[in-house]
Amino acid sequence: MSFVDLTQKDRLILLGILVVLSVGIYLFELYKNNNLSSKKVVVNGTKIEIKFGDIFKEKGQKLIAFNEFFDTQVDDKIISSGSLNGKFIKKYCNYDKKTLDEMISHSDSLKKIDVNNRIHGGKSVRYALGSLCKIDDYFIMAFSHFDAKNRAYLSVSDYIICLLSMWNELDCYYDGEKIILPLLGSGITRFNDAEISDQELLNYILFTLQVSRINFKSGIKIVIGEDLKKGINLFEIGE
Known part of the structure; x- marks a missing residue:
């Protein structure tokens, strides 16, 4: 050697x-x-895939967040044409505005709270946050409060309570297909008692599912817009 x-x-x-x-x-x-483009985790036995992309291109029961009045007036004042619910109403909903309004107002799953005559327009019936209505392969959900100037806002406690209610509602009304969620709360919602990052929003969604103890056997996919990549580190999820 x-x-x-x-x-x-x-x-x-x-x-x-x-x-x-x-x-x-x-x-x-x-x-x-x-720079991960997707991440898979398991919460309460539910397989969850988190990825960047376009929620409207995904197969499954997609959830779209509305305000607490379920406004459908896409005029860039009450609803922005670039928002997910604006795109849903204008392009992806199979019904015209009048029919969609009737389906919402006659829904048995939505929980009405009161009537509020708004000086800047929009609907008057207010619904409980987290309550949802099934429209074909979509769930539309009351997600945010609206102030007098038609701006969406929430408190952190409202957000958590809304998510917990959402999981219970989805458990009641989904029919076994995979559930597709956006990054709820990103971009349009003003948190009036804290600054919440997109990373924290994602953590809240997973945390409330864990607390709910609900198992969605068909799985969940959280689809985050490509424009939000800078604020999300998928590697940290579940670590």
């Missing part, structure tokens, strides 16, 4: 190569983990 007698210089070169390789591998793994 022969041995190579390394000089001090050779040892330093070899050590330098090993350090460079180690740092390179570490940086590659760090980049890969911080």
